[in-house]
Amino acid sequence: MQGIAAVSVSLGSLSLLRFFGVPWSWSVVASVGVCLGTTSWRYFYIAARTAKRDLNGLYVLLRVKLAIHRHLRSGSTIPSIFSQQVALHPDKPALVYEATGETWTFFQLDRLSNAVAYWALGQGWGPGDVVALYLESRPQLVALWLGLAKVGVEAALINFNLRRDSLAHCVGVSGSRGIVFGAELADAVCEVNGSLAGSMVRFCMGELSPDLLASLQAQALDPLLDSAPCLAPPKSALTKGFNDRLFYIYTSGTTGLPKAAIVVHSRYFRIAAFGYYAFRMRPDDIIYNCLPLYHSAGNIMGVGQCLIFGLTVVVKKKFSASRFWDDCVKHNCTVVQYIGEICRYLLSQPVRAAETGHRVRLAVGNGLRPSVWEAFTERFRVAQVGEFYGATECNCSIANMDGKVGACGFNSRILPNVYPIRLVRVEEETMELVRDGAGLCVPCQPGEPGLLVGRINQQDPLRRFDGYASQDATSKKIAHDVFRKGDSAYLSGDVLVMDEFGYMYFRDRSGDTFRWRGENVSTTEVEGTLSTLLGQTDVAVYGVSVSGVEGKAGMAAIADGMAEFDCDEFLQKVQQALPPYARPVFLRLSPQVDTTGTFKIQKTRLQREGFDPRHSTDRIYFLNSRAGRYEAMDEELHRAIEEGRVSL
Ligand SMILES: *[C@@H]1O[C@H](CO)[C@@H](O)[C@H](O)[C@H]1NC(C)=O
Ligand SMILES: *[C@@H]1O[C@H](CO)[C@@H](O)[C@H](O)[C@H]1NC(C)=O
Ligand SMILES: *[C@@H]1O[C@H](CO)[C@@H](O)[C@H](O)[C@H]1NC(C)=O
Ligand SMILES: *[C@@H]1O[C@H](CO)[C@@H](O)[C@H](O)[C@H]1NC(C)=O
Numbered sequence: 001m002q003g004i005a006a007v008s009v010s011l012g013s014l015s016l017l018r019f020f021g022v023p024w025s026w027s028v029v030a031s032v033g034v035c036l037g038t039t040s041w042r043y044f045y046i047a048a049r050t051a052k053r054d055l056n057g058l059y060v061l062l063r064v065k066l067a068i069h070r071h072l073r074s075g076s077t078i079p080s081i082f083s084q085q086v087a088l089h090p091d092k093p094a095l096v097y098e099a100t101g102e103t104w105t106f107f108q109l110d111r112l113s114n115a116v117a118y119w120a121l122g123q124g125w126g127p128g129d130v131v132a133l134y135l136e137s138r139p140q141l142v143a144l145w146l147g148l149a150k151v152g153v154e155a156a157l158i159n160f161n162l163r164r165d166s167l168a169h170c171v172g173v174s175g176s177r178g179i180v181f182g183a184e185l186a187d188a189v190c191e192v193n194g195s196l197a198g199s200m201v202r203f204c205m206g207e208l209s210p211d212l213l214a215s216l217q218a219q220a221l222d223p224l225l226d227s228a229p230c231l232a233p234p235k236s237a238l239t240k241g242f243n244d245r246l247f248y249i250y251t252s253g254t255t256g257l258p259k260a261a262i263v264v265h266s267r268y269f270r271i272a273a274f275g276y277y278a279f280r281m282r283p284d285d286i287i288y289n290c291l292p293l294y295h296s297a298g299n300i301m302g303v304g305q306c307l308i309f310g311l312t313v314v315v316k317k318k319f320s321a322s323r324f325w326d327d328c329v330k331h332n333c334t335v336v337q338y339i340g341e342i343c344r345y346l347l348s349q350p351v352r353a354a355e356t357g358h359r360v361r362l363a364v365g366n367g368l369r370p371s372v373w374e375a376f377t378e379r380f381r382v383a384q385v386g387e388f389y390g391a392t393e394c395n396c397s398i399a400n401m402d403g404k405v406g407a408c409g410f411n412s413r414i415l416p417n418v419y420p421i422r423l424v425r426v427e428e429e430t431m432e433l434v435r436d437g438a439g440l441c442v443p444c445q446p447g448e449p450g451l452l453v454g455r456i457n458q459q460d461p462l463r464r465f466d467g468y469a470s471q472d473a474t475s476k477k478i479a480h481d482v483f484r485k486g487d488s489a490y491l492s493g494d495v496l497v498m499d500e501f502g503y504m505y506f507r508d509r510s511g512d513t514f515r516w517r518g519e520n521v522s523t524t525e526v527e528g529t530l531s532t533l534l535g536q537t538d539v540a541v542y543g544v545s546v547s548g549v550e551g552k553a554g555m556a557a558i559a560d561g562m563a564e565f566d567c568d569e570f571l572q573k574v575q576q577a578l579p580p581y582a583r584p585v586f587l588r589l590s591p592q593v594d595t596t597g598t599f600k601i602q603k604t605r606l607q608r609e610g611f612d613p614r615h616s617t618d619r620i621y622f623l624n625s626r627a628g629r630y631e632a633m634d635e636e637l638h639r640a641i642e643e644g645r646v647s648l
Contacts, residue, residue: 042500049501050412050413050501050502053410064274068269072241072242077238077241078269078307079113079146081269085306085307085310089106091106094106094312095142097139097317098316098327099138099316112147112225113143114229114232116146117150120148125148125153125178127152127238129153130175131153131176132155132178133155133157133180134158134171134179135181135182136160137160137292138182139315144205145247149247154245154246155247156171156248156260157248157294158250159292160185160292164192167191167192168192171192171196173260177201178200178203179200182204183205186208190216193216203218203224208220242264243266246263246265246267269308271300272308276309278388281311285334286333286335287336288324289314319345321349325358334360335363337365338364340367343372344372348537358380362382362385363382364386366387370405371529373385385400387400389506396492404503410501416502421452421453422441422450423444423448424441425442425443425448433479438485440482440483447499449495453482453491453492454490455482455487456478456490477490477491478490494507514552514554516552516554516581517580518581521543521582523543524541526582529577530558533573540557541554541557543607544607548644554586555588555607555611556588568630570630571623571630584623585648586621586622587620611633611641612638613633613634620632621633
């Protein structure tokens with residue numbers, strides 16, 4: 001009976017398919033092919049188990065898609081959608097700054113962004129001009145980019161952790177005509193003053209001494225905004241539509257310097273709306289947002305809920321593990337945002353009353369590891385985890401809408417073609433696509449890890465790829481002849497694995513495994529285990545080369561604030577938790593492991609420094625397998641290992 005229900009569901013949804021741009025022939029072949037080709041009961045079982053989930057997914061997709069079509073037709077932009085929210089409830093709090101308790105109502109946020117718009121017009125900026133924003137997270141940053149967008153000026157959101165070369169690079173490639181920096185970052189601007197284009201006008205937000213302002217040739221922005229008109233800017237100033245550029249977000253790839261990804265209005269809308277509908281947020285929700293506003297998670301998935309759906313968003317300057325739940329209680333938050341590390345840090349905190357006395361029912365984010373998922377939901381009593389996957393620039397987002405532990409999303413097994421994403425086979429070492437006899441990519445079977453790719457259709461805003469500001473970076477992310485001859489697809493660069501029900505699980509980014517004793521060691525898995533053993537300490541695991549030995553020996557850099565590290569106790573626990581080939585051969589105890597968004601880069605440095613004690617002041621240990629203990633590394637031992645006189 002359930003099988004029949006599932007089939008009628010799948011046939012019923014056929015009529016919806018045209019709406020998704022899936023050709024009839026395809027979808028019919030897909031559905032009928034699935035029905036006839038696999039008459040096994042297994043298929044009906046899977047269909048029955050997943051039909052409800054798929055229907056819900058289809059509903060979400062439909063909602064988002066309909067809204068996008070509506071906005072395309074009416075020529076909406078993010079500012080115009082925001083102004084509807086302002087009209088609806090001008091006095092409702094829009095953004096709250098946690099650090100000071102200051103609140104901006106929708107009306108106030110609108111007025112401030114109008115002032116920004118007039119100030120930008122006064123500078124002679126207009127559609128197509130770019131202005132770099134380099135400030136720590138605070139509501140004014142939103143008013144700035146929103147105000148610029150009101151007159152078609154595009155903001156480049158610069159990571160406030162960047163300094164020197166990387167800062168100069170990001171500002172440089174943006175082609176900005178001006179820069180607004182926060183007074184708190186004046187020192188960092190001083191450092192790159194020489195490399196900034198002389199023609200770039202500079203503005204400082206916040207209090208800065210007149211001397212410093214003068215030496216940086218910067219103007220104080222706040223007085224200018226105070227005296228600017230705060231009525232809506234003239235309609236004629238905004239000549240942009242839903243598919244035009246809104247701002248740039250820098251994405252850090254696994255290699256090289258950050259790339260500027262283009263965010264168009266429709267993409268901003270899509271990411272926020274996808275989250276809103278997929279995780280069933282409500283207009284009266286209050287979101288606790290401690291993620292940086294220069295990334296899409298904080299600025300789109302979080303702030304977007306305020307601008308587009310009228311939710312209140314509490315902006316936290318910087319994540320604090322000890323304040324997290326107290327803040328949530330104080331502001332009556334019902335939704336929190338996370339990245340994986342945040343959950344781990346929260347779990348490592350001592351128990352406090354607020355952690356269960358809050359009203360948070362939903363946590364939205366990505367990177368929650370299966371190893372801490374259930375510990376997180378149980379200890380903090382968070383009813384729903386909304387894990388999602390999707391790069392800013394990628395059109396292949398997926399979301400975990402039904403709380404399946406560990407999954408970052410799903411694709412329908414009944415109608416896989418409705419959402420044209422696929423896992424395809426790649427060479428694991430090189431990440432090269434594997435091609436079949438006809439030159440097409442090879443779809444993965446359930447259980448088989450593969451690269452996530454998304455078919456590209458420039459007509460469809462839900463699935464368009466706007467690329468990077470740099471043409472070169474764009475072409476590297478696109479492959480041709482993937483699903484069929486002549487098509488093109490976006491390569492996510494991430495390896496996922498799908499189970500037989502269509503749930504997708506994150507696998508390591510390429511390069512995050514190494515071979516040791518003929519086995520593949522997953523660095524993230526070992527990191528998860530060690531971190532759990534050590535009370536959620538920061539751990540980075542990587543493989544290092546040893547002369548004359550095949551593969552890579554595992555090394556774990558451990559943040560050891562206490563300096564009380566007990567190697568014997570650690571080894572005992574490791575032996576119980578990890579198979580011999582996955583146990584770290586080398587340990588490196590650092591006062592701290594830098595996790596400011598650049599973990600990957602950090603790892604390459606650690607890897608290069610290896611286990612040579614001359615390269616750092618950190619304590620390094622070697623697992624002497626004969627003696628069954630970790631021994632402190634010195635130059636003599638290092639030489640002995642490199643010369644093969646000590647067996648590993
Ligand atoms: C900073 O750069 C500006 C413009 O290039 C220049 O006029 C100014 O002298 C520089 N300031 C310092 C302290 O080097
Ligand atoms: C939180 O909710 C309580 C009870 O509904 C209310 O008294 C309080 O003012 C609220 N706090 C904030 C910051 O809105
Ligand atoms: C990805 O983007 C490309 C480029 O526009 C588009 O053709 C494709 O349909 C998109 N795929 C998905 C799954 O969103
Ligand atoms: C390890 O990975 C390689 C590909 O990189 C694969 O060929 C091999 O079968 C894997 N070995 C094991 C034991 O999983």
